[in-house]
Every structure is written in structure tokens, then in C-alpha cells.
Amino acid sequence: MVDAVVIGSGPNGLVAANLLADAGWSVEVLEAQDEPGGAVRSDRGVHPEYVNDLFSSFYPLAAASPVLARLELHRQGLRWSHAPRVLAHPLLDGRCAVLDRDRSATAAGLDRFAPGDGDGWLGLCDIWDRVGDGIVSALFSPFPPVRAGTVLAARLRAAGGLRLARSLVLPVRRLGEEEFAGEGGRLLLAGNALHADLAPEAAGSGGFGWLMSMLGQFHGFPVPVGGAGALTAALVGRLRSLGGSVRCGQRVTEVVVRGGRAVGVRTESGEAVPARRAVLADVSAPSLYGSLVAAEHLPGRLLDDMRRFQWDFATFKVDWALNGPVPWSSAPAARAGTVHLAEGVDELTRCASQIARGLVPDRPFLLMGQMTTADPTRSPPDTQSAWAYTHVPHTVKADAGPDGLTGRWGAGEQQRMADRMEARVERYAPGFRSRIRARRILAPATLEAADANLHNGAINGGTASLHQQLVFRPVPGTGRPETPVKGLYLASASAHPGGGVHGAPGANAARAALRSTRATMGVLSAVQRLLAHRGRTGEITRVRGEGG
Known part of the structure; x- marks a missing residue:
């Protein structure tokens, strides 16, 4: 029997396991897939000479995360690499908005879209100088972030108070219009907002777009040298060095609950794995509530709330092995690790609107990665390991394009959608398709089959919209990892x-488990002291009675 069982070996599950092991707990991680990592994995499945990341690739949040920093993963051999430029958003007329880790270079580029926009960008950077550390600290603290929130509130007041708060809840279209006269700055903000499922008109998309832009400005969009799997390998290696274990090919089908408390799990093979202290679930909330945990152990209100749970957009991804660099018409795009493809904010709005109406976009917004540009180890010299993904509806009502896509994503539909995406790249990089040596298509169902947390290709564990954040994540409540079942903690996105x-x-889940155990041990110690005191008092009374 171990102290804790962790369901799922994605980055959150592995972080939780490492923190528990740091505290001296024995930990076992059970992973359904044949290898660990969840959505942080890489392989040579496109072409044997190329390393491609299956899911996530660029990690600005990892670079800023105090959680990962404290794990000192460089001791496990993890190294980070940066592209010469963080992000580029080219346009068909040859102009290109570029996010550079040198803020003055970013500003100079935006001035070419409209004089004065560089100062607007520097103004946003100045705000980050004053409040950025506080935002990161509050963001990565358990909710509510009492100590970090107090510090952040003071900094926000000093940086503009309600006016700044207003800017952060603005739709990103409006924030861009208020801060920039030209398209460049607006595109950087809006494109970054669509790293989540936030349309340009969504409340709070301005704050998210600004956050991602500032993370790129100050931390870059780094990648692990050798592939995303290097980050997973470092987390697994660290855990094993502390005595923890990771077992793959072990699909958990039930959290075992007795007397209202999680006491272990059961796997698909029927194996029971008991846990002395806690079960931590790096699985989606819909998978945990009503599936892994039987409905009889959960409040009816929670189950009702889960019926209202909203996923983020579905995702369609294509990986490529290219026999040369992408032939961009706009030269600055060639030096960026991440490239956004959409012809203006209006086209971003058009794409998001089509998805909201159940239509497969005819001109999909592409988020593209040039991995060899970011990390030369990913493919042979003068080649490119690349990918692009776009969002599609979970339930497809019709195709806004000419290909008759139904959302069933059979082999023919997958090929036609991949061709549509490649045609989009071709418009900005004529000759791109002639450089494709091999490609791999990851349709929504393919992504989910490779990682059950990616429901139909949803990559954020649920919508990033305001109605499902903070105290509303995953359902209205406390916004904390504790669940209605004692000893069970939600540890996923x-x-x-x-x-x-x-x-x-x-x-957060690991800290909650440790805190609960300390509280329980404190109560037990108090009871033990009381019983000991009573025992001593009773003994004295008996002696006195015998003497009288």
C-alpha cells in the first residue's frame, strides 16, 4: 500500500506526485497509455529523422511557473531552447507583426504598422513590470490566493486600479482598438487570446491575450531541447529518484470509496491499488465525477452542475516533416517559433463565429509551430519539423467551406481538412506544399484516443471563458482541488x-492533500494527548482512593 495514488501521468499528475514524494510520501502514478506524459510527448512517428511533438510544444507558462522552477528539473537534464523570434503574424501584403524578447524590437515593428503603436506596446510592458510577478504568483497559488492576492491588489492599485481592471476584462478586440491604431498590436493580442477558446469579442479575452503576450515578451515561448517528451522525462526521472513509481498501461476505471472516503483505485484489469492517505486525479472533471466516482458518492447538485460543464473548442492538428524551411513571403516569419495565420482580427472573429455556430471554418485560423527554428535538434540541417492546429466545433452542423465536411472525420474528411489547412499556409508561403516530406493527421478523436483528457481534441480541460474560471472552475464552488469525497483531489487542467x-x-492538489493530512494528524495528536492526560488523572484518582 502506498500513501497516494495519482491517476494520470500528465504534467499535473507528475508535479503532484513529485511534491508528495518531496514530503516523504510513497507515491504510485497509474497511466492508461503505454508511455507517460499526457499531452506532453514527442516521437519520430512522422519521419524517423524528425522529432515531432504530438500535442503541446511551446511552454511560456512553464517558463514563468514558480511550481516548475522549484522542482529544479535542470538537474534531471532538462534544457530549454528559444527561436530567434517568439511569434510572428504575417499578412498577405508582406507586413508582419513580430513578438521579440527585446521589447524595443517588438515596439519598433509595431511602429511600422502605425506610428506611436510602439509606445502603446511599451506601455503594456510597463504595466507588466509593475504587476506581472504578482499576477503570476496569484495565478499559480491555490484559490483564493490570500497572500499573493493581497500583494497583487496593492500593485494593481498602484498601476491604475479600476482602470487597469477594466482593461483586463475587456474583449481583446476592444483592448486592441484602445491601445493601437494599427493592426500589428491588435493581431498580437487577439492571436494570443485564441491560444484558448476566447473569441475576440469574449469578455476577459483582452486580459488573457495581454497575459500570453507579456509571457512571450518577458519569458519567450521556449521548447524543451530534444522534444516535449524531455520535460516529461525530467519529471518522471525526478519522481523515481525520490522512490516514486510510474506504471503505464494501467487504465483506472474506478475510485474506490468507503465511508465517504477514497481508499484507492481499481484498474481495467481488476487490480485494486489501495492508498493510505489520498487519491489525486489528473483527469478531466467529467471523467472523475459520475464515471470514476460512482454517482451515489456525489451530491446531486454537483452532478447537475457537471451537465453544464463546457469544453473548450475541439482541435484538428497536422504534423509535418519538411525538406526545407517554410518559404514565407514575409521574411520575419521565418525566424519565429510560433506563427499565427489569419488575415486580420475580423478574420479571427469570423472563424470563431463559425465554430460557435457549428460550422467547420472555411478559412481556419492556424496556430503553427516551426520546431527546428526553435530547437535545431528536431530535424536534419536545412529542414523543418513543423505542425499546425486549428479549432473546429465539437458538433459539426455543416461545412462553411466547399468540401462537405461533416465532422465524422473519417479518413477522407481528415485528408480534405488537412489539405485545407495546407492551402492556408500556401497563401502565406508559396511553395510550402512542395516541401512536405511526410505528414501526420491528428483529428479530434485521434487526439482523445492518445490522451483521454483531450476530449474530442479539447486541449484546455474546459473552456477558459469567465463563467468557468476561478470559483466557477470546474463548477460553481470554491475553485479548489478538494472534492466531495474525502481524500480525493482533482489535479487536472x-x-x-x-x-x-x-x-x-x-x-494545488498535492498541497491540499498534505494540508488535510497534517490537520488530521493534528486532531489525532490532540486526542492522544487528551486521552493520555485523562489516563494520568484517572491513575492518580485511583491511587488516592486506595490510600484513603
Whole structure:
């Protein structure tokens, strides 16, 4: 019997396991897939000479995360690499908005879109100088972030108070219009907002777009040298060095509950794995509540709330092995690790609107990664390991394009959608398709089959919209990892603070488990002291009675 069982070996599960092992707990991680990592994995499945990341690739939140920093993963051999430029958003007329880790270079580029926009960007950077550390600290703290929140509130007041708060809850379209006269700055903010499922008109998308832009400005969008799997390998290696274990090919089908408390799990093979102290679930909230935990152990209100749980957009991804660099018409895009493809904020709105109406976008917004540009170890010299993904509806009502896509995503539909995405790249990089040596298609169902947390390709564990954040994540309540079952903790991106590779949900769950155990031991110690005191008092009384 171990102290804790962790369900799932994604980054959150592995972070939780490491923190528990640091505290001296024995920990076993059970992973359904044949290898650990969840959505942080890489392979050579596209072409044997190329390393491609299956899911996530760029990690600005990991670079900023105090949770991961404290794990000192460089001691496990983890190294980070940066592209010469963080992000580029080219346009068909040859202009290109570029996010550079040198803020003055970013500003100079935006001035070419409209004089004065560089000062607008520097103004946003100045705000980050004053409040950025506080935001990161509050974001990665358990909710509510009492200590970090107090510090942040003071900094926010000094940086503009209600006016700044207003800017953060603005739709990103409006924030861009208020801060920039030209398209460049607006595109950087809006494109970064669509790293989540936040349309340009969504409340709070301005704050998210600004957050991601500032993370890129100050931390870059780094990648693990050798592939995303290097980050997972470092987390697994650290855990094993502390005596923890990771068992793959072990699909958990039940959290065993007795007397209202989680006492272990049962796997698909029928194996019972008991846990002395806690079970931590790095699984989606819908998988945990009503599936892994039987409905009889859960409040009816929670089950009713889960019926209202909203996933983020579905995802369609294509990986490529290219026999040369992407032939961008706009030269600055060639030096960026991440490239956004959409012809203006209006096209971003158009794409998001089509998805909201159940239509497969005819001109999909592409988020593209040039991995060899970011890390030269990913493919042979003068080649490129690349990918692009776009969002599609969970339930497809019709195709906004000409290909008759139904959302069933059979082999023919997958090929036609991949061709549509490649045609989009071709518009900005004529000759791109002639450089494709091999490609791999990851349709929504393919992504889910490779990682059950990616429901239909939803990559953020649930929508990032305001109605499912903070105290509303995953359902209205406290925004904390504790569940109605004692000893069971939600440790996935479905918990606060949500998606992204940063480890905070796992860390919050581990801290909650440790805190609960300390509280329980404190009560037991108090009871033991009381019983001991009573025992001593009774003994004295008996002696006195005999003497009288």
C-alpha cells in the first residue's frame, strides 16, 4: 500500500506526485497509455529523422511557473531552447507583426504598422513590470490566493486600479482598438487570446491575450531541447529518484470509496491499488465525477452542475516533416517559433463565429509551430519539423467551406481538412506544399484516443471563458482541488487555474492533500494527548482512593 495514488501521468499528475514524494510520501502514478506524459510527448512517428511533438510544444507558462522552477528539473537534464523570434503574424501584403524578447524590437515593428503603436506596446510592458510577478504568483497559488492576492491588489492599485481592471476584462478586440491604431498590436493580442477558446469579442479575452503576450515578451515561448517528451522525462526521472513509481498501461476505471472516503483505485484489469492517505486525479472533471466516482458518492447538485460543464473548442492538428524551411513571403516569419495565420482580427472573429455556430471554418485560423527554428535538434540541417492546429466545433452542423465536411472525420474528411489547412499556409508561403516530406493527421478523436483528457481534441480541460474560471472552475464552488469525497483531489487542467503546462493544478492538489493530512494528524495528536492526560488523572484518582 502506498500513501497516494495519482491517476494520470500528465504534467499535473507528475508535479503532484513529485511534491508528495518531496514530503516523504510513497507515491504510485497509474497511466492508461503505454508511455507517460499526457499531452506532453514527442516521437519520430512522422519521419524517423524528425522529432515531432504530438500535442503541446511551446511552454511560456512553464517558463514563468514558480511550481516548475522549484522542482529544479535542470538537474534531471532538462534544457530549454528559444527561436530567434517568439511569434510572428504575417499578412498577405508582406507586413508582419513580430513578438521579440527585446521589447524595443517588438515596439519598433509595431511602429511600422502605425506610428506611436510602439509606445502603446511599451506601455503594456510597463504595466507588466509593475504587476506581472504578482499576477503570476496569484495565478499559480491555490484559490483564493490570500497572500499573493493581497500583494497583487496593492500593485494593481498602484498601476491604475479600476482602470487597469477594466482593461483586463475587456474583449481583446476592444483592448486592441484602445491601445493601437494599427493592426500589428491588435493581431498580437487577439492571436494570443485564441491560444484558448476566447473569441475576440469574449469578455476577459483582452486580459488573457495581454497575459500570453507579456509571457512571450518577458519569458519567450521556449521548447524543451530534444522534444516535449524531455520535460516529461525530467519529471518522471525526478519522481523515481525520490522512490516514486510510474506504471503505464494501467487504465483506472474506478475510485474506490468507503465511508465517504477514497481508499484507492481499481484498474481495467481488476487490480485494486489501495492508498493510505489520498487519491489525486489528473483527469478531466467529467471523467472523475459520475464515471470514476460512482454517482451515489456525489451530491446531486454537483452532478447537475457537471451537465453544464463546457469544453473548450475541439482541435484538428497536422504534423509535418519538411525538406526545407517554410518559404514565407514575409521574411520575419521565418525566424519565429510560433506563427499565427489569419488575415486580420475580423478574420479571427469570423472563424470563431463559425465554430460557435457549428460550422467547420472555411478559412481556419492556424496556430503553427516551426520546431527546428526553435530547437535545431528536431530535424536534419536545412529542414523543418513543423505542425499546425486549428479549432473546429465539437458538433459539426455543416461545412462553411466547399468540401462537405461533416465532422465524422473519417479518413477522407481528415485528408480534405488537412489539405485545407495546407492551402492556408500556401497563401502565406508559396511553395510550402512542395516541401512536405511526410505528414501526420491528428483529428479530434485521434487526439482523445492518445490522451483521454483531450476530449474530442479539447486541449484546455474546459473552456477558459469567465463563467468557468476561478470559483466557477470546474463548477460553481470554491475553485479548489478538494472534492466531495474525502481524500480525493482533482489535479487536472479542469481545476483552477486551468489549461497550459505549468503544473499549478497538480501542485494545488498535492498541497491540499498534505494540508488535510497534517490537520488530521493534528486532531489525532490532540486526542492522544487528551486521552493520555485523562489516563494520568484517572491513575492518580485511583491511587488516592486506595490510600484513603
